Amino acid sequence: MILDDYQSPWRTEELDDLRAMTRTFLKKESVPHHARWAEQHSVDRDFWRQAGEAGLLCISIPEEYGGGGGSFAHEAVIMEEQARIADDAWANVVHSTIVAHYIATFGTEEQKQRWLPAMASGDLVGAIAMTEPTTGSDLQSIRTRAQRDGDEYVINGSKTFITNGTYCDLLIIVARTSDEKGGK
Incomplete structure (x- = not known):
């Protein structure tokens, strides 16, 4: 049974807007490349920068470090949309929700200033x-x-x-x- 009309209680209008934007971005910038990414065993480096420009990287990292200032709910929306298109190549989960948060939590101020903005832009x-x-x-x-x-x-x-x-x-x-x- 498909529950297309079900809405999770944590969803908000802001998250729905993020979902729509993420869905459009992934349909245009990810889906056409899945076969090639699978063959080359990696996502194109430019895709990371495009995702950064779209605001999809480090979305739950504070804005002062280049992130989106959102919450884990924002990350979850991006993960759901990535799963929706069956993209198992782009490891944003590791990049944005694990590595970036280790740095944000345990890094020195110099490390946060140096690495987090570059991670949010996709340059790193x-x-x-x-x-x-x-x-x-x-x-x-x-x-x-x-x-x-x-x-x-x-x-x-x-x-x-x-x-x-x-x-x-x-x-x-x-x-x-x-x-x-x-x-x-």
Whole structure:
């Protein structure tokens, strides 16, 4: 049974406008390229910039950092529209709802000013290296190590399934800095 007339209680007129704009954008800029993206195993880099120009990247990041100043509901609308067209190539979810929020929450002010506006414009694509061959995404069991060497960290370990990893400009690496149980 199709529920075309069902409306979620969290939807608003603003979100409906975003939905319409996102639907139009994806129909024009994503759908015609799905076969080629599947063949080349990546989304065109220009698509990221087009999505940034349309305001679809980092929509729930504060405006002071170049984001849209929206909420997760705004991100959910974009995700729903992407699912609606069966687009499994554009990993905006990783870029906008995971990587950008790690930076917004844990980054220094300089990092936020430097990276978030570029992520919102699509000039910089974010990825996260989390999954490991023997631990999956069980972050409590990761083995990748980050050891301080002066002002830098030396990373040792293995990661798999790094969404956006083949063309990212910014990579968050999940690593252990001690042998203590738990994570920080």
